[in-house]
Amino acid sequence: MLSRLGFTLVAGASVLLGCSGQAEPAPDNGASAPPPAATASPGAGNAAAEAPAPVALPAADAPILAGDGIEPDIAFGMARADAVAAATAAFGAPTGTQRNDECGEGPMEFVNFGALSLSFQDGRLAGWSLGEGEPALRTAGGIAVGTPRSALGGSEVDETSTLGPEFDIGGVGGVLDEEGRRVVALWAGLVCQFR
DSSP states (O other): OHHHHHHHHHHHHHTTOOTTOEEEEOOOOSOOOOOOOOOOOTTSOHHHHHSOOOOOOOOTTSOEEETTEEETTEETTOBHHHHHHHHHHHHOSOOEEEEETTOTTSOEEEEEETTEEEEEETTEEEEEEEOSSSSOOEETTOOBTTOBGGGGTTOOEETTOTTSSEEEETTEEEEEOTTSSBEEEEEEEOOOOOO
8 A cells, every 4th residue: 555655646746757857946936835735644544544635626717638738728749948838828937847868758858837747858748747736637528636536437447557547538648546536647648657
C-alpha cells in the first residue's frame, strides 16, 4: 500500500515525470504556492482513510483537456514559446521547469503550472499531464482528477498496469487511486512515464 501511495504522491508532485529529471524553480513572483493536500494522521483510523478527498470542481469556462492538447488554445505541435504564452494566459505564471534526458520517447523538457505540466520535445508541445491540485480541469466528457471511477462508464481499466489502475478515454489516459475508486492523474501525448 505504501509503495502505491508513494507513487500517487510522486505523480502529483512531478506530474508523472521521471524521477531523474532536474527541476529548475520558477522565479519568485511573490505568489504563494497552494497549500498541500490534507492527509490523515497515522492514528486517525479507517474512517479518515476511507473518506474521499475533496474535489476542486473545474469552472464552467475552464479550458478542456483533450487527447490533442488543451482546448481551445493549446495544441500539440505548437512551438514552446506559443504554448507557454497560451498556458500563462489561462493558468498564470509557470511554477517551475524540468528536463529529463532519459525519457523513453527521448529527451524532454517540462513547464509546470501548478499540478499541470506541459511536455516539450524538440521545441514543440508534445503532451500534458495533470495531478491533484490546481488548476482544476476536466475533459469534454467531464472526467477530472478526483472524479469517481463510475464517471468512466464502461471504459476498460487495466488493473495490471505498473502505474496503477489505468484507463484511456478518447486519447486521454489516466490512473485511479490504489483502491481503484477515483481518478488521481490524467495525461495525453508524450509525458515521460516510466513503466
